Amino acid sequence: DGGITQSPKYLFRKEGQNVTLSCEQNLNHDAMYWYRQDPGQGLRLIYYSQIVNDFQKGDIAEGYSVSREKKESFPLTVTSAQKNPTAFYLCASSDGTPHQGYYEQYFGPGTRLTVT
Amino acid sequence: QQPVQSPQAVILREGEDAVINCSSSKALYSVHWYRQKHGEAPVFLMILLKGGEQKGHDKISASFNEKKQQSSLYLTASQLSYSGTYFCGTESNSGYALNFGKGTSLLVTP
Numbered sequence: 001d002g003g004i005t006q007s008p009k010y011l012f013r014k015e016g017q018n019v020t021l022s023c024e025q026n027l028n029h030d031a032m033y034w035y036r037q038d039p040g041q042g043l044r045l046i047y048y049s050q051i052v053n054d055f056q057k058g059d060i061a062e063g064y065s066v067s068r069e070k071k072e073s074f075p076l077t078v079t080s081a082q083k084n085p086t087a088f089y090l091c092a093s094s095d096g097t098p099h100q101g102y103y104e105q106y107f108g109p110g111t112r113l114t115v116t
Numbered sequence: 117q118q119p120v121q122s123p124q125a126v127i128l129r130e131g132e133d134a135v136i137n138c139s140s141s142k143a144l145y146s147v148h149w150y151r152q153k154h155g156e157a158p159v160f161l162m163i164l165l166k167g168g169e170q171k172g173h174d175k176i177s178a179s180f181n182e183k184k185q186q187s188s189l190y191l192t193a194s195q196l197s198y199s200g201t202y203f204c205g206t207e208s209n210s211g212y213a214l215n216f217g218k219g220t221s222l223l224v225t226p
Contacts, residue, residue, distance in 0.1 A: 033213060042118065042203060042218035043158070050212065058213060090157065104148065105205075105214070107157035 002027045004108035006091050011113045013085075021076045021111045023091030031096055032074035033105065036060060037088040046089075049074055050096075078113065085115045117142055119206045121217035128194050128224050136189040136220045138204030147180050147187040148205040148214055151198075158203060161189075194224045 004025045013019045025032065034046040045058030049068040063082025068074050074093075078085045090110045094103040119140040126134055138147060145166050150158040164180035164187055176198075180187045187206075191198055201221050205214035 035216075040218060043205075043216035044118075045213050045215070048213045056212065059215075104160040104163065105150075106160070107150075109157050 004091060004093055004106055006089075006108035006111050008111060009109065011111055013113070013115050015115055016080045017115075018080060019078050019085075019113065019115075021078065021089055021091075021113070023074045023076065023108060025072055025074075025091075025093045025106075025108075027093055027095075027106060028071070029093035029095050029106070030071070031094045031103070032068065033092040033094075034058075034064075034066065034074070034076045035090045035092065037090055037110075043090065046076065078115075085113060088112050117208075118215055119204055119217045121202075121204060121220050123220060124218070125221040126223070128222070130196060130224055130226055131193055132224075134191045134194060134222060136191075136202050136204075136222070137186065138188070138206070138217055139184070139186040140206050140208070140215075142185065142206075142208040144180075144182060144185050144187075144206050144208060146207040147178075148207075149178055149187075149189050150203045150205065150216075151200045152203065152219070153200045161202075191222070194222075196224050196226065198222060199224045 007022045033048045035043040047066045049055040065077045091108040092105040094105045096103045122137045147164045149161040152158040175192045178189045201219040205216045
């Protein structure tokens, strides 16, 4: 079955610690995205990657970092510099970016991060 | 720039119709619609393309007025399964990622 997996589903961390959220896809998609979802705020783009070894900041990249060493993997690190990291994080992928054509995004099940 | 969705929330009885609007201050190339059930991942509904026609998906259809930079999602004869939060995602001329609205919460009651 093709899809996107995110792990873990729930993650708890102490303030001041970095934490890495996993995102893996086996859809052979070039583009991958990270979104943050807070109640009433919709989906806000953190980072996106059009291709391996390339990624771009989204609207709220401060305090986050990513890597894209493999096509199928796009991990997100929430650093201690992120002032309000508690949120629901969604990873998505698509065959291409909107600039390249009209591709739907497939979302993973999400990771709920709680930092205390 | 985040598109604006209206209404923020709507409650329907089964069988009633609803319209959800999405508007942007930027020129749009396409609009995507997604539905998210509580605690789940958003699921793709449809894409509206610039110059394209109104799309349909069962009893859910949508339109895209590129001159007004607006899209509307039409849910007719709503079913209980339509409950969830609907998001529009817009593509402007930067084109590398979508900008999503804050969502419209839809509850269909028996």
